[in-house]
Structure formats: C-alpha cells, structure tokens
Amino acid sequence: xxxxxxxxxxxxxxxxxxxxxxxxxxxxxxxxxxxxxxxxxxxxxxxxxxxxxxxxxxxxxxxxxxxxxxxxxxxxxxxxxxxxxxxxxxxxxxxxxxxxxxxxxxxxxxxxxxxxxxxxxxxxxxxxxxxxxxxxxxxxxxxxxxxxxxxxxxxxxxxxxxxxxxxxxxxxxxxxxxxxxxxxxxxxxxxxxxxxxxxxxxxxxxxxxxxxxxxxxxxxxxxxxxxxxxxxxxxxxxxxxxxxxxxxxxxxxxxxxxxxxxxxxxxxxxxxxxxxxxxxxxxxxxxxxxxxxxxxxxxxxxxxxxxxxxxxxxxxxxxxxxxxxxxxxxxxxxxxxxxxxxxxx
Amino acid sequence: xxxxxxxxxxxxxxxxxxxxxxxxxxxxxxxxxxxxxxxxxxxxxxxxxxxxxxxxxxxxxxxxxxxxxxxxxxxxxxxxxxxxxxxxxxxxxxxxxxxxxxxxxxxxxxxxxxxxxxxxxxxxxxxxxxxxxxxxxxxxxxxxxxxxxxxxxxxxxxxxxxxxxxxxxxxxxxxxxxxxxxxxxxxxxxxxxxxxxxxxxxxxxxxxxxxxxxxxxxxxxxxxxxxxxxxxxxxxxxxxxxxxxxxxxxxxxxxxxxxxxxxxxxxxxxxxxxxxxxxxxxxxxxxxxxxxxxxxxxxxxxxxxxxxxxxxxxxxxxxxxxxxxxxxxxxxxxxxxxxxxxxxxxxxxxxx
Numbered sequence: 001x002x003x004x005x006x007x008x009x010x011x012x013x014x015x016x017x018x019x020x021x022x023x024x025x026x027x028x029x030x031x032x033x034x035x036x037x038x039x040x041x042x043x044x045x046x047x048x049x050x051x052x053x054x055x056x057x058x059x060x061x062x063x064x065x066x067x068x069x070x071x072x073x074x075x076x077x078x079x080x081x082x083x084x085x086x087x088x089x090x091x092x093x094x095x096x097x098x099x100x101x102x103x104x105x106x107x108x109x110x111x112x113x114x115x116x117x118x119x120x121x122x123x124x125x126x127x128x129x130x131x132x133x134x135x136x137x138x139x140x141x142x143x144x145x146x147x148x149x150x151x152x153x154x155x156x157x158x159x160x161x162x163x164x165x166x167x168x169x170x171x172x173x174x175x176x177x178x179x180x181x182x183x184x185x186x187x188x189x190x191x192x193x194x195x196x197x198x199x200x201x202x203x204x205x206x207x208x209x210x211x212x213x214x215x216x217x218x219x220x221x222x223x224x225x226x227x228x229x230x231x232x233x234x235x236x237x238x239x240x241x242x243x244x245x246x247x248x249x250x251x252x253x254x255x256x257x258x259x260x261x262x263x264x265x266x267x268x269x270x271x272x273x274x275x276x277x278x279x280x281x282x283x284x285x286x287x288x289x290x291x292x293x294x295x296x297x298x299x300x301x302x303x304x305x306x307x308x309x310x311x312x313x314x315x316x317x318x319x320x321x322x323x324x325x326x327x328x329x330x331x332x333x334x335x336x337x338x339x340x341x342x343x344x345x
Numbered sequence: 346x347x348x349x350x351x352x353x354x355x356x357x358x359x360x361x362x363x364x365x366x367x368x369x370x371x372x373x374x375x376x377x378x379x380x381x382x383x384x385x386x387x388x389x390x391x392x393x394x395x396x397x398x399x400x401x402x403x404x405x406x407x408x409x410x411x412x413x414x415x416x417x418x419x420x421x422x423x424x425x426x427x428x429x430x431x432x433x434x435x436x437x438x439x440x441x442x443x444x445x446x447x448x449x450x451x452x453x454x455x456x457x458x459x460x461x462x463x464x465x466x467x468x469x470x471x472x473x474x475x476x477x478x479x480x481x482x483x484x485x486x487x488x489x490x491x492x493x494x495x496x497x498x499x500x501x502x503x504x505x506x507x508x509x510x511x512x513x514x515x516x517x518x519x520x521x522x523x524x525x526x527x528x529x530x531x532x533x534x535x536x537x538x539x540x541x542x543x544x545x546x547x548x549x550x551x552x553x554x555x556x557x558x559x560x561x562x563x564x565x566x567x568x569x570x571x572x573x574x575x576x577x578x579x580x581x582x583x584x585x586x587x588x589x590x591x592x593x594x595x596x597x598x599x600x601x602x603x604x605x606x607x608x609x610x611x612x613x614x615x616x617x618x619x620x621x622x623x624x625x626x627x628x629x630x631x632x633x634x635x636x637x638x639x640x641x642x643x644x645x646x647x648x649x650x651x652x653x654x655x656x657x658x659x660x661x662x663x664x665x666x667x668x669x670x671x672x673x674x675x676x677x678x679x680x681x682x683x684x685x686x687x688x689x690x691x692x693x694x695x696x697x
Binding site for chain 1: 359363366369370371372373374375378381382385429430433434435436437438439442443444445446447448457458461462465466534550553554558611614648649
C-alpha cells in the first residue's frame with residue numbers, strides 16, 4: 001500500500017514509474033549494479049572450459065528466491081555501457097544453492113556473440129551482475145517411472161541440475177544420453193561422480209553421428225526428457241511417441257542462419273503475423289500491411305519508428321551492422337529483415 | 346565555381362558519425378548517469394534549501410539556483426538528449442527515448458513528434474518547421490509582415506519567460522486544436538482529444554507539484570517554497586529559450602522552401618542542417634548546462650549521437666565545412682545572443 005502511494009507520487013511528480021527507478025543512479029553508487037527490477041548477483045568464479053564454454057559461478061543477493069531444478073534465469077551484464085541480457089539454464093541444483101549460496105551457469109561462447117565473447121575480459125571476481133527470478137523450464141516429474149534423458153550440446157545444463165537434485169530420491173533407473181561434438185562434452189566429471197554415487201544412474205556420451213547410428217531404445221512407461229537443438233528434440237519426441245512414453249522438452253534458442261538472398265520472412269507484431277521481404281525496409285512494408293507502426297522522418301533520424309525487436313536478426317541499412325538474434329531496439333525505417341522477427345510496439 | 350558535391354559531403358559526415366558511434370560506450374553511459382545523479386542532488390538539496398529562507402534569505406537564493414540548475418539539467422542534458430534516443434543503445438529502461446518524461450509542462454510524447462520528427466526532419470523549412478519563429482515571431486522575409494511584428498521583441502520576452510508553456514502548447518497550436526483553421530497539408534498524427542488530454546494532464550501535474558503540493562508540504566513556509574519554485578521555473582525557461590534561440594536564430598542562419606527539399610538526398614539534408622544552426626563557444630560546464638546545444642550544428646547533423654561526443658566531433662565537422670567552403674557559425678554567448686536580438690528587431694520592421 002505504502003509502496004503503491006510512493007510509486008504513484010513518483011509517476012505523477014518525478015516522472016518515473018517507480019521511486020526505485022528515480023533513485024537508481026544514486027543507489028548504484030552504494031550498491032553496484034543495483035537495478036529497480038532485477039536481483040544482484042556477485043561473480044564468484046568465471047573460468048574457461050573446453051570447446052569454448054565458460055563456467056560462471058554466481059552468488060545471488062539474499063532476497064533472490066530459490067529455483068526448481070531445470071529452470072532458467074535472465075543474466076544481465078553491463079558490457080561497455082550497454083545492458084545486455086541473455087537467458088541461461090542453471091547448471092547446478094537447488095540443493096547446491098542451499099549449501100553454497102551459489103548457482104552455476106555453463107555458457108557456450110558464440111564466435112560473433114556480443115554477449116558471450118566479451119564476458120571473460122569484462123567480468124572480474126566479486127564484480128556484480130543482475131539476474132531475474134528463475135522461471136519456466138522443464139522440471140522433473142517424479143512419478144516413479146524409469147527416466148531417459150537426451151541432452152544435446154549446451155542442453156546438458158537443465159539435465160545436470162535435475163540429476164544433481166533428484167537422483168537421491170529416485171529409485172527407478174535413470175539413463176542419460178549426452179550428444180555433443182567430439183571433445184565438447186561438459187561437466188563429465190560430475191556425471192562420473194553421480195554415476196558412482198547412484199547405481200541406478202548410467203550415462204553415455206557420444207557424438208551426433210554415433211547417436212544417429214544407435215537409435216534410442218525406449219520402452220513403455222518411461223519418462224523421456226530432452227534438451228538441445230530442435231532437430232534432436234524432434235527425433236527424440238518421435239521415438240517417445242512411438243513407444244507411448246511421456247515426453248518433456250526444453251527449447252533453446254540457437255543462432256539463426258542468415259542469408260541476404262531474396263527471401264520472405266514472418267514478422268510477428270502484437271501476435272499478428274505479417275509477411276515481409278528482405279528487399280525493402282521494414283517500415284514501408286509494415287505500413288503497407290497496416291501494422292500499427294509510426295512513421296517519422298524515414299531516414300533514421302527521429303526515432304519515431306523505433307521499437308523492440310524481441311527475436312530475429314535485422315541489418316541496419318545506414319551502417320550495415322547486423323544485429324544479433326536477441327532482444328534489442330531497432331528503427332524500422334532503416335532495418336532490413338534477415339530472419340523471421342518478433343516485434344513489440 | 347564547381348557545383349557543391351552533396352554526395353561526397355554526406356559521405357564524409359556519415360563516416361565521421363560511424364567512427365564516433367564505434368567509440369560510444371561506458372564513458373558515455375557514465376556521463377549521462379553522472380549528470381542524472383547531479384540533477385537529483387541539485388533538485389533535492391535545492392528543495393530543502395528553500396526551507397531555510399527563515400534562517401538567512403541567501404540560503405533560499407542558493408536553493409532557488411540549485412533547483413533552477415536541476416530543472417535545466419533535467420530538460421537540457423538529460424531530457425532533450427535522452428528523448429532524442431542518444432542513449433537508447435544503453436538498453437537502460439530509465440534512460441530511454443520511449444519512456445523518458447521530463448520536469449517541464451510539455452508532454453514528452455508531444456515533444457518527440459514536434460521536435461524530434463518535425464523540427465529535425467524539416468529544419469528551417471518554412472511552413473514545415475514550426476520552430477522557426479514558433480508561429481509568433483517573424484524572423485525572415487519568408488513571412489509576410491504584420492503590425493504585430495512591431496512589438497515582437499516583447500512577444501519574444503513573454504515567450505522566453507513562459508517558454509515551457511509555449512512548447513507545451515506548440516503542437517496544439519500547429520494542429521489548431523483550440524483556434525484557427527487546420528492547414529490542408531498537415532497530417533494529423535494524434536487526435537485532438539489525446540492532445541488536449543495530455544496537455545492538460547501534464548500541465549496540471551507540474552502546477553500541482555510546484556505550486557500546491559511542495560508549498561503545502563512546507564507548511565508555514567508555503568510562500569517561500571511557492572515563490573522559490575516559480576523563480577526556478579522562470580530561470581529554466583529563460584535559459585533554455587536563450588540557448589535555443591542562439592542555436593537557431595542568429596543572423597546568418599538560413600531558411601529553406603518546401604520545394605527545395607523534394608527528393609532531398611542525405612548529403613542535401615546534411616547541407617541544410619549545416620546552414621540552419623549555429624554554435625556557442627564555452628567551457629565544459631557551460632556545454633553541459635546547454636545540454637550540449639551549444640554544439641547545435643553537430644546536434645543537427647547527428648541528433649542521435651550521444652551529446653557527450655559533440656565536443657569531440659566539432660573540430661572534425663569544422664574541418665569538413667572548411668573543405669567544402671561552408672560557413673561554420675560559432676561565437677561567444679554574447680556575440681550569438683546579440684545576433685539573435687538583432688534578427689528579432691530587424692524583422693520587426695517590414696521589408697527587412
């Protein structure tokens with residue numbers, strides 16, 4: 001109630017939706033990276049791992065609510081003045097958090113990634129970043145059935161969290177197939193440790209080629225979990241359906257393939273789909289399609305047509321810069337679509 | 346004499362902008378956050394010092410000046426520049442052109458339409474850029490002389506004192522919401538109902554805050570606070586109006602016709618911006634207090650470049666202008682302001 005009154009006052013007379021937002025730059029002098037709508041977390045360890053992965057250990061502030069094994073968080077880091085946010089599944093268990101007050105993120109570095117590439121040089125021990133509350137994700141249904149898990153690449157993260165959390169309470173067999181490029185399998189030491197500690201848990205690590213040569217054998221009344229590239233999950237889902245197993249999956253966003261050859265794309269604006277070509281700027285096409293866009297100068301000066309790109313890649317026609325596929329601001333009049341897009345206006 | 350090479354001129358300025366944008370980063374983010382902090386310190390220390398008038402009136406004067414400074418920082422270096430999208434790249438939801446609202450009677454959304462779009466797209470194009478004279482002053486022979494122009498210096502003083510209300514009413518006047526016949530070629534972007542609602546709502550909030558709520562909270566010091574707030578607003582109005590006039594209405598600033606911008610190229614657009622603005626020389630603190638509009642030329646060439654970079658690009662812009670034999674209008678505050686006054690007086694009379 002009191003907070004509502006304060007925020008109403010702030011909105012009406014200080015022109016900020018919340019008082020916390022109004023005082024944010026001052027609060028940050030005392031509490032680095034303090035933000036009105038996010039939790040703070042201290043970097044306890046950041047190290048390189050094989051195959052271009054990073055191991056990031058964070059100590060969230062006390063007020064951060066815990067999580068359920070398999071859930072993800074949004075990690076926000078200020079990199080060269082820019083607040084960049086990416087989603088990562090927590091690769092450690094709630095029990096681990098209870099004991100050590102830390103969570104582990106396993107981050108795959110993308111060669112062209114604006115977020116993952118500069119992380120190692122930008123984050124120091126004990127510096128602060130922001131995280132959201134944990135949300136979504138696939139979580140383990142403990143229904144006393146045998147469990148088969150298939151992880152692909154960085155899709156191992158929720159699986160690790162679930163295994164670490166639940167193996168002690170499961171009595172039925174749990175089998176994990178972990179598919180990744182040769183030498184790119186992560187956290188194998190932990191998997192070995194778990195297999196030794198829990199005889200009902202077994203796992204195989206293999207490459208994609210070997211996985212394709214040896215299709216999974218699923219039996220009835222098995223719970224099947226999968227996390228990884230879409231194609232891998234689709235094939236596992238098919239097998240699970242054939243064997244009449246319950247199937248659970250976690251979707252990961254992978255970098256889309258970009259081509260500048262003539263192509264049509266779908267643009268979702270406020271849940272409505274529009275078809276656009278990559279041969280014209282977005283503003284002209286969306287205006288023709290009577291989408292709720294605002295036209296301004298049309299030359300990238302006035303920012304009237306600016307909106308939030310939630311997903312997809314665009315090219316800035318003025319600078320030639322190609323965006324990444326994550327959330328960001330774009331000016332429609334100087335943006336050429338390079339993939340399917342989701343836009344919020 | 347060879348014709349002006351707009352394309353090459355435009356490319357050189359584009360290149361300068363891209364080179365500078367590539368350097369934009371934490372230094373610029375720190376700059377705007379530092380200014381926001383200073384704005385908060387000035388604002389609250391100023392408001393508190395207005396309560397100390399009974400101890401010594403000089404403390405009250407300091408309070409007025411601090412509050413005036415806070416309002417100037419809020420409107421100029423923070424509000425104006427953030428609303429231009431200069432700091433949108435930070436992805437900070439509180440420092441973003443789509444959400445920022447400022448401590449002034451003018452509604453932020455209205456400002457975005459009338460200033461960021463109309464003024465910056467059609468700079469000094471007669472009939473399209475209503476900022477040229479604000480529909481009140483005759484500042485070139487493009488406008489027919491009327492008897493009321495004889496006393497336009499007094500109109501100018503009134504506009505300056507009430508500047509926040511002038512720009513608040515600017516879009517409503519352009520849309521002829523209350524009086525006048527709507528111009529045939531004007532495209533309505535927002536309904537009159539919305540314009541009126543937002544005009545009255547923002548104006549009322551400003552009046553309630555500065556002239557009712559804070560004075561009431563001061564209890565027996567009601568009048569000290571009310572007058573202090575009034576003076577702080579007037580100081581801000583006079584300062585912002587003066588800086589804006591110096592950036593746009595010095596004697597050498599050119600005007601353009603609507604026909605001249607048909608199928609205008611990027612190079613021609615830059616050329617028009619170059620001739621449509623003028624700078625003011627000064628030190629770092631002065632530039633911050635002007636919201637870096639003392640670099641009005643650079644601002645008009647690159648409206649969405651962070652203001653913290655204008656000082657850096659100015660010598661390079663000057664160099665490019667020199668190469669293309671374009672005038673780069675700059676001078677001390679006194680030189681530029683006296684030039685503005687001369688222009689106002691000059692066009693007060695017919696056939697100037």
